Amino acid sequence: MPQPLLSARHITRRFGGLTAIDDVSLDLKRGAVHAVIGTNGAGKSTLVSVLAGELAPHAGTIFLRDQDVTAWPQPRRARAGMGRSYQRTTIFPSLTVHENCRIAAQARHQHFWHWHIAARNCRSSNEAADHALALAGLDSARSRVAGLLSHGGKRQLEIAMSLATSPDVLLLDEPLAGMGAEETGRMLELMASLKADHAVLLIEHDMDAVFRISDEITVMVNGTVIAHGDPQTIRDDAQVQAAYLGEDDA
Numbered sequence: 001m002p003q004p005l006l007s008a009r010h011i012t013r014r015f016g017g018l019t020a021i022d023d024v025s026l027d028l029k030r031g032a033v034h035a036v037i038g039t040n041g042a043g044k045s046t047l048v049s050v051l052a053g054e055l056a057p058h059a060g061t062i063f064l065r066d067q068d069v070t071a072w073p074q075p076r077r078a079r080a081g082m083g084r085s086y087q088r089t090t091i092f093p094s095l096t097v098h099e100n101c102r103i104a105a106q107a108r109h110q111h112f113w114h115w116h117i118a119a120r121n122c123r124s125s126n127e128a129a130d131h132a133l134a135l136a137g138l139d140s141a142r143s144r145v146a147g148l149l150s151h152g153g154k155r156q157l158e159i160a161m162s163l164a165t166s167p168d169v170l171l172l173d174e175p176l177a178g179m180g181a182e183e184t185g186r187m188l189e190l191m192a193s194l195k196a197d198h199a200v201l202l203i204e205h206d207m208d209a210v211f212r213i214s215d216e217i218t219v220m221v222n223g224t225v226i227a228h229g230d231p232q233t234i235r236d237d238a239q240v241q242a243a244y245l246g247e248d249d250a
């Protein structure tokens with residue numbers, strides 16, 4: 001069994017009187033897609049934000065490899081190898097696809113005393129952007145204006161921007177939202193190809209996609225984990241069926 005790249009232990013996060021996530025633990029391993037599913041408001045996005053370092057937990061510990069990163073802010077976690085994509089697209093629409101990736105790459109590849117160097121002259125950022133575009137299958141679109149890409153293309157670019165920071169861990173928040181069947185198929189192929197070198201956390205409402213792509217699934221209801229296991233275990237779990245999966249999904 002490979003050691004987890006990321007381990008979250010007993011994470012709790014409250015918003016005022018609401019406990020959005022309550023004592024949640026999970027592991028992300030290289031070579032595996034770990035999906036977190038649950039009804040609206042179950043706490044999935046909050047969990048991603050806590051793992052990424054955008055929200056501090058009220059309790060619990062997060063380890064990246066063997067290092068306790070619980071107190072690290074988001075930029076430090078990103079430099080240490082955590083990449084994330086967001087529910088809403090966060091690209092720079094007037095820049096080209098390559099420029100978007102190059103800017104993302106600078107966050108990890110450029111030393112702080114090099115910020116005065118124009119991004120286009122920074123070789124390591126350019127190389128990281130090239131590599132990310134190749135991984136994400138966007139090589140041929142490198143010179144296109146990002147805002148003119150299809151919806152699926154923009155989501156693909158978001159993942160490429162995340163890859164440009166050379167992450168080991170990828171936190172993907174609803175990467176398939178709003179996609180048609182063809183775009184979904186392409187994105188699932190991309191995820192399958194990325195998991196060899198990455199630990200992938202997938203938040204997704206498309207259950208067909210989740211059950212096709214995932215190696216492990218964690219099910220959340222009202223901030224707590226009610227089940228965890230491989231897709232077949234989750235399909236067969238009576239509590240999951242009652243709480244979440246409809247008859248069509250189970």
Ligand SMILES: Nc1ncnc2c1ncn2[C@@H]1O[C@H](COP(=O)(O)OP(=O)(O)OP(=O)(O)O)[C@@H](O)[C@H]1O
Nearest residue numbers: 015018019020038039040041042043044045046047
């Ligand atoms: N910044 C915030 N302030 C107050 N409450 C919040 C905040 N962010 C999330 N919540 C609440 O925490 C709970 C969990 O929200 P979260 O967005 O994590 O759920 P989710 O499972 O990602 O839902 P969805 O599938 O709809 O995206 C919800 O009740 C939500 O209203």
